[in-house]
Amino acid sequence: MRGAVVIKACLNGARPLSEHPALPVRPEEFAREARAAVDAGAALVHVHPRGGDGAETMDAAVAAAILTAVREACHGLRVGVTTGAWVEPDPVRRLERVRSWSVLPDFASVNLSEVGASELAEVLLARGIGVEAGLATVEDAALLATTDLGPRVERILVEVEGPDDAAQVRLAADIDSLLDGAGLTAPRFHHGAGRSTWAVLARALEVGHQLRIGLEDTLELPDGSIPEGNGDLVAAAVRLAGEHGRAPATLTR
Numbered sequence: 701m702r703g704a705v706v707i708k709a710c711l712n713g714a715r716p717l718s719e720h721p722a723l724p725v726r727p728e729e730f731a732r733e734a735r736a737a738v739d740a741g742a743a744l745v746h747v748h749p750r751g752g753d754g755a756e757t758m759d760a761a762v763a764a765a766i767l768t769a770v771r772e773a774c775h776g777l778r779v780g781v782t783t784g785a786w787v788e789p790d791p792v793r794r795l796e797r798v799r800s801w802s803v804l805p806d807f808a809s810v811n812l813s814e815v816g817a818s819e820l821a822e823v824l825l826a827r828g829i830g831v832e833a834g835l836a837t838v839e840d841a842a843l844l845a846t847t848d849l850g851p852r853v854e855r856i857l858v859e860v861e862g863p864d865d866a867a868q869v870r871l872a873a874d875i876d877s878l879l880d881g882a883g884l885t886a887p888r889f890h891h892g893a894g895r896s897t898w899a900v901l902a903r904a905l906e907v908g909h910q911l912r913i914g915l916e917d918t919l920e921l922p923d924g925s926i927p928e929g930n931g932d933l934v935a936a937a938v939r940l941a942g943e944h945g946r947a948p949a950t951l952t953r
Contacts, residue, residue: 705948709733709914710916714784725752727770731773734773742934744778746782749763749867756787758788758797767803779867783809783820812832815837844882845878845884868900869903870897878908887909896948903941
């Protein structure tokens with residue numbers, strides 16, 4: 701058996717709630733989906749907090765309720781949140797939101813292509829929150845490689861999108877090549893979008909990287925069927941990892 705693989709479950713993302721009945725909104729729903737994902741083999745969880753109206757938010761009280769519910773359901777689990785600019789478009793207001801958090805996530809994703817990304821990363825780090833650098837393009841990877849943030853991130857997200865399996869896999873390989881050349885050694889978690897997700901994950905397993913999977917990324921299992929929830933998607937990723945000689949790792953605090 702080759703080295704273990706760490707699987708991170710992304711429970712909901714920015715998807716409209718109408719797209720799948722298991723997309724969580726209330727704290728207890730996040731707790732349920734996190735528990736199912738962990739039971740299936742996930743070692744980390746990423747959430748997009750949502751208010752009572754179902755809209756994504758960076759509100760401190762909403763985030764606190766969701767993080768607390770997930771941690772009570774999954775003791776020792778490291779939980780992260782989004783800081784996507786579409787949730788809070790004003791860069792100054794986004795920093796204020798992060799500074800207002802009372803219950804802190806263990807980590808937060810920062811999309812390098814977004815305005816104010818470097819300032820946001822510094823505020824997160826100052827609060828003791830790990831940073832995940834989200835890289836969607838080779839240009840994003842080059843930016844990470846030329847700043848002092850690269851050695852300080854907790855992990856790197858190689859997040860490629862598009863309808864073509866080969867194109868997504870090729871882009872992920874190009875991003876990896878640049879990161880390798882820059883000597884950036886933070887763990888890399890690869891994920892795709894839609895049906896091509898599974899091709900991206902297979903390639904990541906082949907070259908020794910980690911995986912992200914969940915309803916945020918795809919609503920299809922490898923055979924094209926619809927998962928009941930995040931647990932089904934994580935279980936499919938575990939099976940795929942097994943086909944590549946890798947078992948799921950368990951992370952605790």
